Amino acid sequence: MPCLYPENNSTITQLHNSPITQLHNSSITQLHDSPIHQIINNKQMKSIYLKELKQFLSSPTGYLAMGLFFLLNSLFLWLIEGNYYIPGYGFADLTPFFSLAPWILIFVIAAISMKSFSEEFKSGTIEGLITKPLTIRQIVAGKFLSIWTIGKWMLIPTFIYVISVQALSVDADIDYLNLISAYFGLILLIGVFAAIGIFSSSLTDSQIVAFLLALFLMFIFYYGLEGMASFNLLGSMDLFFQKLSLDYHYQKLVKGLIKLSSVVYLLSVMILFVKLTCYSLQKRIK
Secondary structure (H helix, E strand, O other): OOOOOHHHHHHHHHHHOOHHHHHHHHHHHHHHHOHHHHHHOOHHHHHHHHHHHHHHHOOHHHHHHHHHHHHHHHHHHHHOOOOOOHHHOOOOOOHHHHHHHHHHHHHHHHHHHOOOOHHHHHHOHHHHHHHOOOOHHHHHHHHHHHHHHHHHHOOHHHHHHHHHHHHHOOOOOOOHHHHHHHHHHHHHHHHHHHHHHHHHHOOOOOHHHHHHHHHHHHHHHHHHHHHHHOOOOOOOHHHHHHHHOHHHHHHHHHOOOOOHHHHHHHHHHHHHHHHHHHHHHHHHHO
């Protein structure tokens, strides 16, 4: 049947073959084939993620870890008079909580993540995991995201602190914008700790060694570098090491100073340790 609009067909053909259309189609193909897109939309990765969450929730150890985090924070914030004692703080904010929480999280996240890969290697199940239609990146992403999710769950009961502080305050209300910034910073910090935890677990078959190594790395990156800079022994390098500290950037967010540089740094350290975990597994499996 003859074409009724030959000129229109010609125009459509030229548009379809134009460089702009080809570039657009190429960009969509590259985005679809990118590692990030494949990981996020991969059912196998999601199965690892859900499996890890299920194992955590089916074990009393998981609930013990979450309960311990809330209990220790509550003791130091409300019962034990000291540096973190909120009733004696004098201000209607949760600064003591955000100063204390990272120190407790170092121990809790290290304990949760220590068996991520060390147990897989010790029991030999890592081989069965690798032989499945899964890439190392998907396995690491699934385990990392599960631990990060668990860490964020731990923050849910702490919302009662917000209600309590608001109830105790008489002359002033809580700065909720500052509070959101502080919680955002704590969530990013939990992600960094989770990445360090799975990296430590990928290096050894021993859960105890993984736990101790995670404690050491978390302490060094969170406060150790800044503590070293506080001695003023390195001259102009002191500020450099201070800015490498997680606490330096985290405290900015706690104070409500949402700086892109601090967010990018925390995300960069997180991604770095996730990538190091992938590299460590590739070397051990080979």
